Amino acid sequence: MSGVRIGIDLGGTKIEAATLDARGRMLARERVPTPANDYDATLDAICALVRRMAGRFGAASVGVAIPGSPSPASGLIRNANSQCLNGRPLQADLEARLGRPVRLANDANCFALSEAVDGAAAGARSVFGVIIGTGTGGGLVVNGELVPGAGGIAGEWGHNPLPWMTPEEFPGPACWCGQYGCIETYLSGPGLARDYAAASGVECTGAEVARRAAQGDAQAEAALERYESRLARGLAAIINVFDPEVIVLGGGLSQLERLYSRVPALWGQWVFSDRVASRLVPPRHGDSSGVRGAAWLWSSAARVEA
Numbered sequence: 001m002s003g004v005r006i007g008i009d010l011g012g013t014k015i016e017a018a019t020l021d022a023r024g025r026m027l028a029r030e031r032v033p034t035p036a037n038d039y040d041a042t043l044d045a046i047c048a049l050v051r052r053m054a055g056r057f058g059a060a061s062v063g064v065a066i067p068g069s070p071s072p073a074s075g076l077i078r079n080a081n082s083q084c085l086n087g088r089p090l091q092a093d094l095e096a097r098l099g100r101p102v103r104l105a106n107d108a109n110c111f112a113l114s115e116a117v118d119g120a121a122a123g124a125r126s127v128f129g130v131i132i133g134t135g136t137g138g139g140l141v142v143n144g145e146l147v148p149g150a151g152g153i154a155g156e157w158g159h160n161p162l163p164w165m166t167p168e169e170f171p172g173p174a175c176w177c178g179q180y181g182c183i184e185t186y187l188s189g190p191g192l193a194r195d196y197a198a199a200s201g202v203e204c205t206g207a208e209v210a211r212r213a214a215q216g217d218a219q220a221e222a223a224l225e226r227y228e229s230r231l232a233r234g235l236a237a238i239i240n241v242f243d244p245e246v247i248v249l250g251g252g253l254s255q256l257e258r259l260y261s262r263v264p265a266l267w268g269q270w271v272f273s274d275r276v277a278s279r280l281v282p283p284r285h286g287d288s289s290g291v292r293g294a295a296w297l298w299s300s301a302a303r304v305e306a
Contacts, residue, residue: 004060006053007295008046009107010034012067012082012134015042017049018291019057024118027057029291039084047097063103063297065110065290066090072152081135081176103297105146107131108155110293111250111283112139113146117296119284121246128155128244129289132231133251136184136191140242146297158184162230163237164270186230189252196223210256224258232263236270239278250283257282 003022008015015034019027030049035041046064054060068080070091077085094102105113112129121127121141131137136158140147147154161181162172172181173194185191189206196202196209200219204212212220235247249259260280268276283289 004057005295005298006050006060006062007110007291007293007297008049008062008064009110009291009294010042010046010064010066010082011107011290015045015049016291017053018288018295019053019060020292020295024292024296026288026292028053029288034082037082037084039088042084043090043093043097046094050098061103061295061298062094062098062100063105063110063294064090064094065107065294066104067107069106069109069152070104072150079177105148105294105297106137106139106155107290108137108250109139109146109148110291110297111289112141112155112248112293113296114285114289114293115248115250115283116141116144117293117299119289119292120248120281122284124245126242126244126246128238128242128247130157130235130247130249130254131251132187132249132253133189136187136251138238140244157234157238158182158187160237162186163233183230183234187227187234187253192223192227192253195226196220199223206253210253224256228259228262229266231259232266233270235263235278235280236267239267239271239276244278247278247280248283249280250286250289254282 005020007018013034014031016031018029032045050062067082068077071078075089076087077090080086091102091104108131115121115129116127125143127141129139138155138157140155159177159182162183173185174180175182175185192206192209209220209223213224264280285292
């Protein structure tokens, strides 16, 4: 089956495999639990998924989305919140076990690639894909090609400081990366939950904050309005640097419909232009974008074939 691609999305709690045909149609999909903090067991699980998919559909390329990124200098994984991956030669180990070449990319990059190829940003020349969930990540795609950057960290906007901080926001919460006031500490689901808890004294998830706001909780509504201002500022900084045609939101908080009208209504005050041409859109493929983007890592120009 010419053009068949296998994608693997390595998450903290699950590993998903999918097989796509040359047109991007899903042929098969399977999920298994991620072994807890066990590198060798994680390798075994990924290889078993690949072999099952390849056994059904024949020769196929293999791409893997990971929570972190391979260092171009050493080939070792860094910045992964799945700690057992850090410092490990994941690509080399997978290739040795599978006896075939494998491509790796950050999961946010794979999300952006998926939505740029045949998702919500299909046809756009420049795309910024945003993850706002447990963490905050991003990826850049230009003319259908993923832009990894010289050091492999392009799109890592979550570990820049929140732009245009108010006096109340400065210097910001401590981030796991060792800095203070990172965008991730404000725009992740836990960041929204922490902001609401600080104002209300109530501990809950970011999704619950949104539900409480919809039910008339004034403090939850105020927390969402602060969140929208922070998201608008964060994306305005991206627009000032990259000026993408389309910005696609992914992750759990991307399901908040109000973001797609309220954030663009705010971001113009920080964008260095007389108008903002970028469009903010929800994802087409939802939580399948990571595994689909991993499969598309082997597309020569990241385009759906005719």
